[in-house]
Amino acid sequence: MTESPPPSHLVDRVLRHDRGVVLVCVALIVLAASWYTIAGIGMNMTAVDMTRMARPIGNPMQMATEVHWTVPYAVLIFLMWWVMMIAMMTPSAAPTVLLFMALKRVGPDKANTAPLSLFFLAGYLVAWALFSVLATGAQWLLEVVGLSDGPMMTIRSRTAAGCVMIAAGLYQLSSLKTACLRHCRSPARFLADHNRPHAYGAFRTGALHGAYCLGCCWALMLLLFVGGVMNLYWIVGIAIYVALEKLMPRAMWLAPATGVVLIVLGVWLVAVP
Template structure:
């Protein structure tokens, strides 16, 4: 009876967590596809991409980045990263919850609330930091006239070539392969980096997030080549792979 009750609890927790992850990803994609607070939906950006000659590079470009505009850009990057990366992180989040419940049942961990949210927050906090750095890079490139301020596509052939070359070269580096192994092996990651408690969950989530950034930053950098509409649509159609 105890085993049956425990398995029922696992199934319930797993179903709830899956629903939460799906909801988070869906809300993130809705936010991005409707313009992420920039006033221009993804559909409008796609029309512009098809007919770029009808669009001036200065259109929809703010005169200066105010505090509000900075917040919009960071939020856009952050929500876009959450929408893209939550499905990739779902296996390790669900496995972490299952392992923690098992450890509690076996008596090796104290009973209590499973800190799955803490693990997810640690993971997403790394992508928040990435979003801040990406916003700073976007501001710098737009100010230099190298990328479009709103659509983020490259306005400079040398910048496009350099980013494409760097992204391709990075795929063959040992660091990329190390990060990829960590992201593709959730069980190995948890066994190698296990830390108990809520603080340990945050640390593990942040460490796994760092490995995922190591896997995906080059893909995200290509956003400055093709523009925000292109990367978002590629992910939406499943043509690009995060981890």
């Protein structure tokens, strides 16, 4: 008669299954968000088309069509921003989700490790939904004052684009950026301090972590207004940079170095016609 595996082996098997479920869910979320962004759902052009039509910074292609802001259009722009943030930020958040999962495995909620990890991720993404609301408002304001080309969603002034780059560079050198980046690079202490039971506790912890991540990366995301909100080169480039900044060991030098580069490029855009 075949012996049943010991209880410890059954637990290990269940935990490995939970880890696989979470990783598959994260991968599906990233793939779906990436597809939505590239396809430009609801837009007049796909992200591929906008990338192909991109022009030098501060001199976007002028299009005859005009954008009329209505409530449905504003919702569409919000969804564009939020889904794009999900595609860009979820990969670099995945290690923290797995760390949260490991923490839950040894606590009273270990029977619900996988769903609680997804609640944590949901809270994290809600923080970026708040950023997307603000980004939508900023896009509307830029178009109202005539600084943004509506269809291409790109700043049309070299001076304005340079000022955005200088502001992003200065934030890279700030103490707030350093504090938020330190948290994002070492989330274990935060998770231990803010661990709460049940679904709401997981969601709350994820939202707090998302707030730190937002404090770390919001200025970099504004660079999309410079290169083109739907420009795939800028989207992928910023996403890769954020992942390197958060995940590379002993890379605290990267943020200030990037800040100096952004300031220099911004000054050049402002000074050179």
